[in-house]
Amino acid sequence: MTPTIRFKLSLMMFLEFFIWGAWFVTLGTYLLKNLNTTATQVGAAFLTQSIGAIVAPFIIGLIADRFFSAQKILGVLHLLGAALLWLASSAADFSAFYPYILSYMIVYMPTLALVNSISFRQMKNPQKEFANVRVLGTLGWIIAGLTIGWLNWEQNGSLVLTFRMAAGASALLGLFSFTLPPTPPIKKEGKSSVGQLLGLEAIGLLKNRSYLIFFLASVAICVPLSFYYGFTNPFLNEVGMKSAAGVQSLGQVSEVLFMLLIPVFFVRLGVKKMLAIGMLAWVVRYLFFAYGDGNSSYWMLIAGIVLHGICYDFFFVTGQIYTDNLAGEQSKSAAQGFITLATYGVGMLIGSLLSGQIVDAYKTTADLHDWQTIWLIPAGIAAAVLAVFLLLFKDQNVPAKAEEISLAEANVRVEV
Incomplete structure (x- = not known):
């Protein structure tokens, strides 16, 4: 890549995840405090991510992969997203807010695949070049959290500004996208079936008993994951942590550090121990x-x-590598899409519905919750998943050499 292209791709990644981090982390607090919603409604708001993840393959498969250049679709989606975020910020109650945020997530989630596609198409050696570009995305998420903390929006009740900040960044990325390197669709012979668009051609991996156990564990572990995404920020604010959104960005710093260590740990520990350590970290x-x-x-x-670094990297990134190693050359992308659909689609959807109801059930006063009991429930779920996994999963694959394990091979999308 030329320095100009590298700069453009890096800025694209920075803005992509700055937009998401600018409102998503504090969404639960905003809904509970500003719109006076129930925790169940908070869960419903967070499950829009799952709906977006389920719809995204259709948008990418039916439109981006066949008819229009990826950078143009990225621009249009982010311009639409800017308008939807701004409208969401003006909603007076949850019934008015929800349609906007649902529409936004359906528009936003496909852009996660588009920015990766645009990047890979410009790189001669993605295994060496992608990580240096992608890390700017995590930095964008961190900067968004630090900005919210620095401006004290959580404490002074100004979280509505997070949506407007995100809307401005989305409009900027929408316009900037039209200056990105051309990424026209790759012509494919024949028509893709719905199953292929969703990555269901990789369903044959489930014939492998150990992979089936991993697959089910991946779906199940996303239930406690939903508690973290939906209610960590409200919890931290309720117990008195100052600048909670900024402090939460330490999770992304940890994620980057542990991701760099994944190749070393993978070779020394193997798949089963890596996955188990990741799940144990959820319990702890x-x-x-x-x-x-x-x-x-x-x-x-x-x-x-x-x-957070161990929770995500040791389970999800290792799982992506494990999936890549088992999938055939013709179905590697489909396999990654399949596991993403199952986890962020099905698993997170179940978790979002369940977590909101549990938080509501343990509300003690108008503004307080029995957080100890609330957090012990996802801890118990994660512990049960870990126990079943350790009992049934058999690691029959020899770990790859360190130099063979890379972020690009794992098709890593840092879960910020």
Whole structure:
């Protein structure tokens, strides 16, 4: 890549994830405090991500892969997204807010695949070049959180500005996208079936008993994951953490550091131990949240946030590598799409519905919750998934050499 193209792709990644991080982390707090919703409604708002993840393959497969250049579709989607975010910020109640945020996630989720597609098409050696570009996305998410904390929007009740900040960034990326390198669709012979568009051609992997166990564990572990995304920020604000959104960005810092160590750990530990450590980290994280507070046990809250790197990288990134190693050459992309559809689509959808109802069930007063009990529930779910996984999963694959394991091969999308 030329320096100009590298700069454009890096800025694209920065804005892509700055937009998401600018409103998504504090969404639960905004809904509970500004729109006076129930936790069940918060869960419903977060499941729009799952709906977007399910719809995204259709948009990419039916439109981007066949008819229009990826950078133009990216521009149009982000311009639409800017308008929807701005409208969401003007909604007076949840019934008015929900249609806007649902429409927005259906528009936004396909852009996650588009930015990767645009990047890969411009790179001569994605295995070496992609990580350096993609890391700017995580930096964008971190900067968004630090900005919210620095401006003190959580404490002064100004979280509506997060949507307007995200809308401005989305409009900027929408216009900027039309200056990105041309990425025309690759002509394919024949028509793709619905199953191919959704990556269902990779369903044959489930014939492998160990992969089936991993697949089911991936769906199940996304249930406690939904608790983290939906209610960590409201929880931290309720227990008195200052600039909670900024502090939460430590999770992304941890994620980057542990991702760099994945090749070393993968070779030394193998698939089963890596996945198990990732799930164990979920259990420990929620125990820290259950027993941490804003006073003497404040360190537990910080430790729970920092564990995000192990939680995500050791399970999801290792799982992506495991999936890639088992999939045939013709179905690697389909396999990644299939596992993403199952986790961020089905798993997160179930978790979003369940988490909201549980948080509502343990509401003690108008503004307070029994967070200890709430966090012990996802801890228990994660522990049960871990126990079944350790009992049934058999690691029959020899770990790859360190130099063979790369972010590009794993088709990694950092879960910020």
